[in-house]
Amino acid sequence: MMIPACRLADLPRGEALRLDIDPPVSVFHTDDGEVFAIDDTCTHQDASLADGWLEGCEVECPLHASKFDLRTGAVDSPPAKLPVRTHEVVIEDGMIHVRVSTDAPNLPPCVAARLAGGPA
Amino acid sequence: MRTVAVVGASLAGLSAARSLRKQGYDGRLVVIGDEAHRPYDRPPLSKEFLAGDLGESDLALETDGEDLRAEWLLGVRATGLDRTRRAVRLADGREIQADGLVIATGAAARRLPGSEGLAGVHVLRTLDDARALRDELARGGRLVVIGGGFVGAEVASTAHALGLEATVVEAAPTPLAAPLGQAMGSIVSALHLDHGVRLLCGVGVKGLSGERKVEAVLLEDGRSIPADIVVVGVGASPCVDWLEGSGVTLDNGVKCGADGRTSLAGVVAVGDCASWYDPRAGHHRRVEHWTGAQERPAAAVATLLAGGAVEPGVPRPPYFWSDQYGVKIQFAGHAAGADSVTVEEGAPDDRNVLAVYRRAGHPVAVLGMNQPRLFTRWRKQLAAAS
Numbered sequence: 001m002m003i004p005a006c007r008l009a010d011l012p013r014g015e016a017l018r019l020d021i022d023p024p025v026s027v028f029h030t031d032d033g034e035v036f037a038i039d040d041t042c043t044h045q046d047a048s049l050a051d052g053w054l055e056g057c058e059v060e061c062p063l064h065a066s067k068f069d070l071r072t073g074a075v076d077s078p079p080a081k082l083p084v085r086t087h088e089v090v091i092e093d094g095m096i097h098v099r100v101s102t103d104a105p106n107l108p109p110c111v112a113a114r115l116a117g118g119p120a
Numbered sequence: 121m122r123t124v125a126v127v128g129a130s131l132a133g134l135s136a137a138r139s140l141r142k143q144g145y146d147g148r149l150v151v152i153g154d155e156a157h158r159p160y161d162r163p164p165l166s167k168e169f170l171a172g173d174l175g176e177s178d179l180a181l182e183t184d185g186e187d188l189r190a191e192w193l194l195g196v197r198a199t200g201l202d203r204t205r206r207a208v209r210l211a212d213g214r215e216i217q218a219d220g221l222v223i224a225t226g227a228a229a230r231r232l233p234g235s236e237g238l239a240g241v242h243v244l245r246t247l248d249d250a251r252a253l254r255d256e257l258a259r260g261g262r263l264v265v266i267g268g269g270f271v272g273a274e275v276a277s278t279a280h281a282l283g284l285e286a287t288v289v290e291a292a293p294t295p296l297a298a299p300l301g302q303a304m305g306s307i308v309s310a311l312h313l314d315h316g317v318r319l320l321c322g323v324g325v326k327g328l329s330g331e332r333k334v335e336a337v338l339l340e341d342g343r344s345i346p347a348d349i350v351v352v353g354v355g356a357s358p359c360v361d362w363l364e365g366s367g368v369t370l371d372n373g374v375k376c377g378a379d380g381r382t383s384l385a386g387v388v389a390v391g392d393c394a395s396w397y398d399p400r401a402g403h404h405r406r407v408e409h410w411t412g413a414q415e416r417p418a419a420a421v422a423t424l425l426a427g428g429a430v431e432p433g434v435p436r437p438p439y440f441w442s443d444q445y446g447v448k449i450q451f452a453g454h455a456a457g458a459d460s461v462t463v464e465e466g467a468p469d470d471r472n473v474l475a476v477y478r479r480a481g482h483p484v485a486v487l488g489m490n491q492p493r494l495f496t497r498w499r500k501q502l503a504a505a506s
Contacts (some may be wrong), residue, residue, distance in 0.1 A: 051493035053500060062440060062492040063448060064163070065411050077414060078131075079161050081183045 005096040008035070016050040016059075023105050023115065025087055025098055026050040028070055030057060031107040036070035037087035037098040042108045044080035121219045121425065122147045125208050127198045128188075128224030129153025131161070132391025132413035134181055136222040137188050144372075149190040150216050152208065154225075156195035157247055158182060158481070163410055166249040166274035167443055171281060172254065179247065198225065201366035203384060209277055220424050223363070223374055223382070227356035227408060232266065234327055240334040241350045244271055254350065257282055261348030264288075264324050264337045268295030270442045272353030276317050277444040286346055287318040289325060289337065292322035301455045304487050307468045309433035311445045314471065320345075345444055356408065360391040371395060371405045379432035380420025388420040399434055401454060409440040436503050437485075448473055448492065452499045453485030465494055474498065 003019060011017055011029045019025045024040040026049055034057070040049050042061040049068065053060040057070045066080035073083040083106060088099040107115065124140060126133045129151050153159075164193040168174040176199055193210070200209035207217045229243035242253045253275075257263070263279045266273040268290030276286045288295070296305035312319040324340040328350065337345045358373035368382050369375045374389035376382055378397045382389050391413040395406040415435065422430050439452040458477035466472035466489070474494045477485035483502055488495030 047492065051496055053496050062496045063450070065414060065439070075183065078181050079163075081180075 001100045002090070003098045003100060005037075005098055007049055008091055008094050008096055011035075011096065014054060016052075016054060018048060018050040019098065023107060023111070024048070025100060027089070027096055027098060028059060030054065030070070032056075035089050035091065035096060037089050038068065038070060038073055039084040039087075039105050039107075041084075041105075041107055041111055042066055042068075042080060043075070043082040043084055043108055046111050049084070052095070064067050121145070123150065123216075123218040124148070124220040124222065124424070125150045125152060125216050125218035126222040126224060127152045127208060128222075128226055128391065128393070129155070129157075129159050129161065129192070129194060130224070130226055130391070130413070131181060132226070132417055132438075133222070133224035134412050136157040136224055136390055136417035136421055137190055139418045140222075140425070141188055142334065143418075143421055143425055144189050145421075145425060149188065150193060151188075151197055152192045152193045152196065152210065154195070154197040154215065155246060155248070158192070158194070160247055162245075163441075165247065166244055166271055167278055168295060169250055170244075170254050170257065170275065170278045172258070176247065198362050200362055201368065201387075202366045206386070219386060221387045222420065223360075223368070223387065223393060224391045224413075224417075224482065225359040225362070225393045227358045227373075227392040229356050230352070230354050232325070232328065232352045232354070233244035235334075235350075235352065238328060238330055238334050239332055239472060240330070240348060241328065241352065243352050244275060253349075256349050262287075262346055263349045263351065264347040265351045265353055266337065267355070268292075268319065268321070269353055269355065270296070270299075270440075272351065273309070273312070273444050274442060275351050275353065276462060277315075280315055280317050280445070284349075287320065287347075288312055289323065289339065290319070290321045291324045293322040295319070295321065299455060300451065300487060301458065301461060301477065302399055304455075304473075307471070307473065308444075308449060308487075308489070311447060311471060315445050341465060354393065358395075358406065360393055368496065371404065375404060376420075377423075377432065378435075379423040379428075379430065380416060381423050381428055381459075386424065388424045390417045390420045396435075400437070401457070407438050407453070409438055411436075411439045437499070439499065448488070448490050450492065450495045450499075451485065451489040452495075453477065453483070453502050455485045457484050464498075482486065 018071035026040040047063040051062040073086040090097040152172040159181040197211040201392040229245040235241045263286045294305045312373040322429035326338045329336045392408045395404045437453040443450040465474040473489045474491040475487045
């Protein structure tokens with residue numbers, strides 16, 4: 001699934017954009033000008049990584065300081081233990097598109113239960 | 121350096137062990153912990169673990185398959201440090217000789233004098249503490265929390281959600297005034313009252329009544345608060361007794377430079393037991409925050425591996441979080457230095473606030489209640505400004 005996100009010119013460096021799909025995906029424009037897309041929800045607890053602290057190719061969860069590598073999705077710092085999914089970014093004619101991964105997402109327990117239709 | 125011993129196997133100790141390997145240390149690595157458990161995460165102990173929403177395996181800090189090539193000596197306490205032989209003495213008589221030493225022995229919960237041996241009285245610091253309290257809360261009853269700090273407030277919040285009747289007793293006129301200042305301390309602690317948890321401020325605790333099991337908390341003004349369960353949340357003291365006479369300078373914990381170095385060469389200290397020099401504040405501070413235990417070991421380990429020949433970087437302003445009654449509370453910086461606090465977003469009455477503390481017009485701290493996005497922006501600004 002290929003989703004148009006926004007125009008590259010509309011996403012300043014150092015900023016992130018959250019796509020409200022299910023589960024949500026975030027697009028990050030690093031200070032170095034690279035663009036990455038990862039799952040928006042921290043794998044530790046329900047928090048939006050688009051609200052987090054972006055530094056280099058790493059984003060820190062806004063709540064509990066877990067860090068993820070935008071290039072690989074790997075956890076660089078606890079308390080999260082599982083990586084976030086990464087998604088392919090395609091930029092065409094100045095437009096950012098995200099090709100959503102078909103891998104299973106690593107969602108925190110409360111969010112996974114909610115998406116499965118269980119109690120939040 | 122052929123052997124490094126890390127004394128303390130919680131977050132700071134684990135972070136130090138990880139930093140050692142990440143920074144290329146390839147020698148023998150010994151991690152000593154007085155608890156029997158592998159490194160685990162403490163913040164959920166007063167929240168999700170206490171509520172029964174997380175189990176013990178969820179608390180593990182190591183990831184699956186992580187191998188630091190360390191020797192783990194768990195369930196054994198360090199009792200002394202012999203500087204001449206460069207050896208850590210253990211309670212079971214063993215001795216670990218090491219060229220490099222990372223002190224990460226943390227802090228222990230303060231107890232109420234005279235409460236020893238009285239059933240129903242708890243502190244909350246370790247996994248074993250949390251197991252005992254969780255089992256007791258599950259049986260229900262009237263809870264009295266002594267101390268309106270963050271741990272006490274989180275316990276009251278969790279117990280309230282479990283359906284217990286809770287009372288919080290705080291000796292100071294305003295809870296949380298030390299970390300947050302008067303105005304914001306009263307706004308955050310008002311969360312108790314919003315949820316029908318009784319908050320008694322400005323009154324000290326004289327003692328506890330009960331024969332074998334606690335029956336009431338006796339206040340200095342003569343009141344007696346009936347209690348089936350009492351949680352004492354009155355802070356923690358650094359675990360540094362074992363270093364007495366070792367040559368490591370102690371002053372409210374292990375006295376350290378801005379890079380974790382101690383008064384002994386080849387010895388650094390991290391986490392809750394360490395009082396690092398804070399270049400921003402201009403004095404030594406012992407910071408009992410998760411993020412400090414997570415971030416500072418990298419700097420301390422760099423110091424250790426370089427033989428002290430690295431320039432200390434300026435750490436990010438201290439950051440901590442708390443979750444109470446479903447409200448996410450975040451704080452960064454130092455409130456003590458502020459001469460003004462202004463609410464930049466939200467409204468105190470809605471318990472939805474982004475407040476900035478300033479000194480002479482410059483931001484020195486920021487508080488968020490349910491404002492993670494704005495909070496992060498201000499936190500970054502705070503780090504850049506200083």
